[in-house]
Amino acid sequence: MFLIYGIARNAGPEEGFSLQFAALPGDKFVIPYSAYVVIFTAILTGPYWWFHRLNSTYALLGGIVLVGGLSFFSFFLLKRFFPAGTTEILDPTPLPSLSMLLVEYGCVALLCHAVAARRRTRRLALRVLPAIMLALAARHQFFPATEDGE
């Protein structure tokens, strides 16, 4: 599901509601359609993942929070020593993109959690996993990745 989401995110048009940050004047931060879909679906499936406990999801969300925390900590630490700005030494541009990715993949994790809450679905997913790996290998073998798209 993570891989499929990654492919969908890159395949779809990157348009939609845009945000502007004070730290990035003149730059519009666009949230892609795939992100809307996954965030709203995660909210809609809330009752499924809220009441079922899965350590794998907690660990993944923990990883997401940890990476986010370390990223912001390092930025604010370095900001004390280097000038920050899009044309300065410390470029804050990656932070909104990374935060968006963390939110999106967090939502994908919650969606997976909702799906895996059922034993039968979980078994099916585990059986399908090797097939996905083979398909990936075939994809890279016959359609090598180019520099512009994933």
Add this chain to the structure above:
Amino acid sequence: MNQGTTIKPSQNSSLGLWSCIDAITLCLLVVAMCCQINLGDIGRDTTAEGYVTKQLKIALPDIALFMCFGWFFLRTTALRAWKKLWWPPLPCWALLAALLISILHSRPLVNAVAESIAGAENTRELIKALLTKESKEAIAETIQFAGYFLIAPLLFVNLIHDARTGTLLSRRRLVLWTFFLALCGVTLLGCWQLLRGSQAPQSWFSSPNAWAAFCTIALPLLLARLLSAKVSTVPAIGLSCAAIALLAATMVSFWALLCVLAALVAVGLWLRVPVRMAAALAVTAVLLIGFWPRQANLQPARQQSFQLKSQHEKVKKQFVEWYVATTRLANRREASFATGAGPGNYQFNIGAYYSRLPNEEKMPADSNNLFLVQAVNIGILGLGALLWMVLHFGQLAFKAREDFKDDWLAAGVLGSMTAWLLVNLFHASIVRGTGVVFAFMLALAIIALHRDREPQPEEKGNSLADWMS
């Protein structure tokens, strides 16, 4: 594991001999993991030529682990006992799956291999071309992770609680004695180096930081034993304080020392240590904080935790690299955010991301932050799998602590795991053999949980021998 099957008397002597060899193998592995002796390098040292390339170091604990597994494999096959074994849980396999998916889905790795095999004309050349520097790193890292998180727990659990012959043979006391004696040995070596005027003792480890990380993981387990309620005696308190003082005196990493203190507080809370012990340890900690900056010969090395290497630097490269890793993670066009750049490929993929940020220290890129490195290498899925595994064993240790309140082992394991999680923010400690120590802690979580399978010891006193039970 099956229990209750008796062994025929005629088999006893031969089984005793083989069992003895098993015990020796286990002890040798435990001793080997308390060092990081380098047995050789793969790759050329190019420092003299003005640039640095990554070399793969072959450490003694890794070789000992695979040799020990070879023996275990043969013996288990001979006994036809594979079905009687404890097997690593799902999170361990999930981590391996995450590594394999990362290899298959890594764009830099796949592109490098595709480029390399383009000119291959026969099978031999094709196989040679498959082994690019990127794929070699990926293979090495995958083997290393499989060793640490599948093979090592399998080996430790099944050798400590050996049920392959039909009856459960517990080597818990033996293995803990061995570990604590080996810890004493390497600590004394560190102290000897200190007395000989070393400016950065590292005992038998490859660097002072690796030694500090090892101490951080090992000390909570040792103190959990010494501080457990049954042995709250004056010698135990004295030994605890001495252990803290000796290990801290040989450590140069300030970050590791902070992690040790945090983990010790955690152990104290989990063990619910008596007030007089807590007071004695608090006094030791205060004295330690007071005396630590006064070790004159270690000052230069210790100041490197903060001090900058040149006048042009404004902040330690380690922290600059945390943000560099962040920048790399945000660039999903270069590699998938979910599956990363490929195991072991961090250093090949990070250089370009320094961009305008300074990169003065011409050393191989390494943030020393395990979590950021793994997030770049195996993606957020791989990092999630790694944390899931730690969480799973942590929960088992916690359950063991709840189920067997008189047993100190679970509290020690929880303390060591806490220390591991903290120290990995500053010194990645699943490299070159240090991962075996963490795998040992994971295995001890299972051993603590299976406490009821062991023969219960007789009434204990407060003698030194009782401490290791």
